[in-house]
Amino acid sequence: xEGTTALCRGSEALRKIQQDAAHEASVFHExxxxxxxxxxxxxxxxxxQSVVRRFTLQGVGRYWLQIAACTMQTQVEMIRSATHVLARxxxxxxxxxxxxxxxALPPLANGFFPMTAHVAEGQPLHS
Numbered sequence: 001x002e003g004t005t006a007l008c009r010g011s012e013a014l015r016k017i018q019q020d021a022a023h024e025a026s027v028f029h030e031x032x033x034x035x036x037x038x039x040x041x042x043x044x045x046x047x048x049q050s051v052v053r054r055f056t057l058q059g060v061g062r063y064w065l066q067i068a069a070c071t072m073q074t075q076v077e078m079i080r081s082a083t084h085v086l087a088r089x090x091x092x093x094x095x096x097x098x099x100x101x102x103x104a105l106p107p108l109a110n111g112f113f114p115m116t117a118h119v120a121e122g123q124p125l126h127s
Contacts, residue, residue: 002081010074017066021059028055 032052039045 002084003078006074006077006081010070010077013070013074014067017063017070021063021066025059 029052032048035048036045039048
């Protein structure tokens with residue numbers, strides 16, 4: 001349950017990063033559009049273009065750094081949650097999910113892949 005909570009918090013944080021980046025870009029570009037319409041000098045337009053390029057490059061870098069940091073934080077929280085669950089199960093003497101999965105493999109393999117199923121020595125492969 002803790003893992004699901006961590007995943008939901010991470011999703012909310014990602015959405016917030018996206019929303020903040022979109023809002024910042026919207027405000028910036030609206031201001032630049034007003035300046036473009038107000039200016040008539042080629043030098044001013046070139047300067048505005050340079051400002052837009054710099055904002056875009058810096059914004060993209062910052063955006064992806066925030067996304068990466070948020071994703072890593074979510075993964076750390078989910079791994080921490082899984083570690084707690086596995087430790088609790090071990091303390092209670094319960095089988096871990098991996099042990100359950102591994103114990104289910106041979107019967108599943110026999111059902112799905114009968115040609116590779118284990119056949120005792122001296123027994124025919126097909127009946």
